[in-house]
Amino acid sequence: MTRHIHRPSRMNDARSRQHAGWWAFALHRISGVALALFLPLHFWALSQSLQGPDALEHFLRWTDRPLFKFAEWGLVCLLALHMTGGLRVLALEFLPWRDWQKTLLACSVGAAFVVGCAFALAL
Amino acid sequence: MSARLQTWLWIAQRGSAMVLAVCVSVHLVTMVIAVRGGLSAAEILARTQGQLAWLIFYSVFVVTVTVHAVVGLRAVLGETLGWRGWLRDLCLGAFALLLIIVGARAVLGVFGAGQ
């Protein structure tokens, strides 16, 4: 079979991306990458406890500042978003589906919002 | 990498996602409870030290999140940076190893293995 060489062609811009499915994807990808990069840091922080409770306590006190609190809250929101967005993807892929994708998206963003609020209130 | 292996990676990612949905739900609830009145090492360790259930839970969590994150990053690197091929997969393998090692240290730490 002849494979045609792709000559440069035009690409989509933001105008073609103004719909719910694309926004759900964007949220899912951004939150996913951020969480993946945060993981080693998170594990490293908790592994301080191998040196005893004092080492972990020392680290936790070091993070006791507004910037870190805000980042923590942001990460919790991203985690909630990524989970609910992921459940949406699993539902789309593994459940026989009709026209409820937008409802699913609304549910997932709503659930993530609730978690974000709960964490902010508990802080 | 063969299409067969790529398919298995995809299945592993979706499978791990299903497990993670449970783990993350537990994690979110635990966090909301844990941050009340501020985070403290004593409070965290009092919950987890010597608790076999938490040890198993966090071990499963670390393994599934490693699989999930690495396969996810594989697609992102290919699509966003155009980085494909064996070197990308090798680097991701190294990242997976790092996550497993540091993750295991974290799990053992909160279980109280350092005492």
Place this chain on the structure above:
Amino acid sequence: MSDLHVRIWRGDAEGGFSAYQVPRQESQTVLDVVTYVQRQLDATLAYRFACRVGMCGSCAMTVNGVARWTCRTHVSKVIDDQGALEIAPLNHLPIVRDLVTDMAPFFDQWAAASGQFSGAKTRHDDFATVPPDSPARRAIDAAIECIGCGVCYASCDTVAWNPAYLGPAALNRVWTLVQDARDTATLDHLRAVSGDAGCQACHTHVSCAERCPKNISPTVGIAGLKRALTKATLKGQL
């Protein structure tokens, strides 16, 4: 009615937009606008159309940034407040000239995806009986009306980000074959749509379903392929 301010892509990939004034008319389609420019203003404008009634799939273009079939797209539906209309060739395909793209890469993917029917019967056999209300037949009904216009392929960002990706139309075609009770090559089809270039590459942007002029949802078919592929892989059939 005031004139339309139309910008049309001229040249190949290194080309640019040229501006034209086109009289506004009632019930005017985007294809009418392009035809007016070619017949009245600049006979060298290259564009492609055939049936003008939404059957042939040859007139798709990028209209104000969104891939559309131009013969069935009313100007009133797509112009902005200033009455501006931007018409470009379909995205993700090599530009031959002006509004004409080379559709070969698009159809090559249908072949690569094993989009061909293979059956066991000959002309001497009796007709196969497929119950019209069986779930498989209904799934095919929902996906079969594709006119091959390329709108989904041009709308899908995964096509741009992952050059080997088979794309929504080819995968939708394979889905109809996998559901076809008469097709005997199901595992071959699944093998052809597996891997990084296949159905698993779909990130459910749902852009294809959003834009398909025939209201097909390739995302549904691709999800079906993902499930069929997963099942076959777990059973060790592939």
